[in-house]
Amino acid sequence: MKSPQCHKCLCEYNRLTEARFWSRILMEHALFIQLGLAPNEEKLSAEAQRFVDLFDNLLNRLNKVKRLNPELLEELIEAVKAIIEFKAKVLRLIIQCKMRPGSNYPLLLDHIRREAERFLNLLTTPVAEDALTLLLQQEVFWLRIMKEHIEFIIHLLDPSERELLEQAHEFRKTFSRLLETARDLDSMAETSPGKFNDVIQFTKNVIQHTKQLSNFKAAAFELDEACKILGIIADPLLLDHVRREADKFLSELDELLPEVEKCYFGQVR
Numbered sequence: 533m534k535s536p537q538c539h540k541c542l543c544e545y546n547r548l549t550e551a552r553f554w555s556r557i558l559m560e561h562a563l564f565i566q567l568g569l570a571p572n573e574e575k576l577s578a579e580a581q582r583f584v585d586l587f588d589n590l591l592n593r594l595n596k597v598k599r600l601n602p603e604l605l606e607e608l609i610e611a612v613k614a615i616i617e618f619k620a621k622v623l624r625l626i627i628q629c630k631m632r633p634g635s636n637y638p639l640l641l642d643h644i645r646r647e648a649e650r651f652l653n654l655l656t657t658p659v660a661e662d663a664l665t666l667l668l669q670q671e672v673f674w675l676r677i678m679k680e681h682i683e684f685i686i687h688l689l690d691p692s693e694r695e696l697l698e699q700a701h702e703f704r705k706t707f708s709r710l711l712e713t714a715r716d717l718d719s720m721a722e723t724s725p726g727k728f729n730d731v732i733q734f735t736k737n738v739i740q741h742t743k744q745l746s747n748f749k750a751a752a753f754e755l756d757e758a759c760k761i762l763g764i765i766a767d768p769l770l771l772d773h774v775r776r777e778a779d780k781f782l783s784e785l786d787e788l789l790p791e792v793e794k795c796y797f798g799q800v801r
């Protein structure tokens with residue numbers, strides 16, 4: 533029998549920590565879009581630069597405050613909504629062939645749009661799901677993100693980088709499989725089981741693979757910084773960015789797994 537405290541998830545997001553993490557991420561997204569634009573897209577480039585400045589400014593202020601006051605929260609929400617619309621606009625223009633994509637993959641634009649949507653949700657919706665639902669939702673969200681990171685890396689490496697490409701293809705297979713399983717488990721959890729040991733085993737597996745992926749990204753970042761990778765990666769910062777997102781996923785799992793273990797682990801009768 534679950535204790536009453538297990539009915540609601542005890543993990544309350546620290547909004548200020550989230551805001552600092554995501555503001556940096558969103559600032560970098562604007563920079564990546566700018567770097568990927570075709571040279572004649574001056575207006576969009578200026579717009580991207582405004583978002584770099586906007587989130588840089590917000591980040592500086594977030595680093596100085598001790599709590600997220602309502603005015604700053606409101607400003608942040610407006611800024612996130614605006615960058616979501618900017619990403620959607622660039623994606624729409626590319627989909628409709630109204631502009632050349634430069635080196636902005638449509639899926640990358642959709643990927644960073646989804647990341648911003650998630651942050652907006654954290655800022656505007658109270659977290660009151662139960663721990664199992666929350667854990668599985670996070671896994672479905674982040675495993676898709678992790679799989680796409682690998683796909684982007686595959687497309688940015690030079691075809692001659694066969695060793696790295698082979699490792700990346702292995703990761704892609706693993707994360708595609710994990711994502712599919714997470715979606716299945718998430719669907720099964722809709723039946724509100726009192727215990728769900730499989731999810732715990734699965735999450736431990738996810739943690740192990742995500743640590744390996746984080747190490748792979750960190751190693752690729754170091755190689756790129758030292759000019760030891762061939763490819764068309766516009767800035768090594770992209771590799772550090774995706775490594776930080778993997779670590780964010782890990783830290784969320786670290787917080788939620790003990791909660792789920794406490795509430796949803798049961799012995800077989």
Ligand SMILES: [Fe+2]
Nearest residue numbers: 557644647777
């Ligand atoms: Fe990102």
Ligand SMILES: [Fe+2]
Nearest residue numbers: 647677774777
């Ligand atoms: Fe990402």
